[in-house]
Amino acid sequence: MATSLTGVGILWATLSLAAALLCCSGFYLPFWIQGRLLGKVDAYFSSFRRCNYPRVSPQGVVEIVQECGRYSKFWDIPSPWWQASTVLVGTGSALSLLIAVTATAACCITYVVHSGTARVAGSLQLTAALLVIVGAAVYPVGWDNREVRESCGNSSHIYRLGTCELSWSVYLLASAVLLLLLCFCLSFCASRVKAGSFRI
Numbered sequence: 754m755a756t757s758l759t760g761v762g763i764l765w766a767t768l769s770l771a772a773a774l775l776c777c778s779g780f781y782l783p784f785w786i787q788g789r790l791l792g793k794v795d796a797y798f799s800s801f802r803r804c805n806y807p808r809v810s811p812q813g814v815v816e817i818v819q820e821c822g823r824y825s826k827f828w829d830i831p832s833p834w835w836q837a838s839t840v841l842v843g844t845g846s847a848l849s850l851l852i853a854v855t856a857t858a859a860c861c862i863t864y865v866v867h868s869g870t871a872r873v874a875g876s877l878q879l880t881a882a883l884l885v886i887v888g889a890a891v892y893p894v895g896w897d898n899r900e901v902r903e904s905c906g907n908s909s910h911i912y913r914l915g916t917c918e919l920s921w922s923v924y925l926l927a928s929a930v931l932l933l934l935l936c937f938c939l940s941f942c943a944s945r946v947k948a949g950s951f952r953i
Contacts, residue, residue, distance in 0.1 A: 757863050762871070762943035765936055766856035769878065772932035773846070773853035776885060779925030780846040783821055785892070788904030788917035790817055796904040797821070797920060800838040800892055801830055807903065832895030841888030842926070848881040849933060859944075868944045875940025882933035885926055 758766060783802035790796040790805055794817050797804040804821035830836045852874045859866040866874065893912045895901075901909050901917070909915030 756860050757866060757944050758859050759942060759945050761939055762866070762945075763860060765871075765939040765943045766853075766860050768932050768939065769849070769853040769856040769874075769936050772878070772929050772936060773849040775925045775932065776846045776849045776881070776929035779922045779929060780842050782922045782925070784920040784922040786896075786901075786905075786914060786917045786923075787920040788901070788915075790904050791815075793817065794819060798901065798904075799922060800835045800842060800888070801827075803900070806900070831898040831900050834891050834895035835898075838888045838892040838895070841884050841891065843888075845881040845884030845888065848877055848884070849929070852877050852881070852936075856943075866944050871940045871943040875937045875943075878933045878940065879937040882930045882937070885930050885933075889923070889926060 756763070780799075781802070783799040783804050784797050785799040786797070788796045788798075790807060794805050796806065802821060802823045805817060805819050807815050808818050810816050824830050827836065827839075830839065855865065855874060893914075896905070896912070896914060897910045902915075905915035905917035907915070909917065
């Protein structure tokens, strides 16, 4: 197996892949907050997806749809803060995945990554971590919307969850951020090939 990565570089590539998987899973899965809908069914929310929600039937009866899905359009997301969170965390997740694919390829192919590109990749991982942090920080500003209040009570407000609690996707995102920050540090020692030393 030809690679220009050092032992630290192999660790960097492995952790980059783990960070990207955690980040993308935490972003996509709708288990950011958990509440109770009409006191009967657990309801879950992320920035652009939800599980179990009320719907008014043609007879005018409120029924609970027990399924997970995304909002049909971006503008249907119930808060502009959640829309911003979707864009920020989604961009950070995509960036982490792009770097993970590149780092993983560098484990098998020589000269994919040299010391200069490893530093750039590490800087992009730092950027991805910051995007996820800002996106996660913006998300609670939208906790005063109607859908959250239906599940978390009227006491829910900006940065106050009411009767709801954080769910496990948030911890996936937090783990991804920590790994991305670690990867940023490891990227400085990832390659044994110096910039400008490629052979043709």
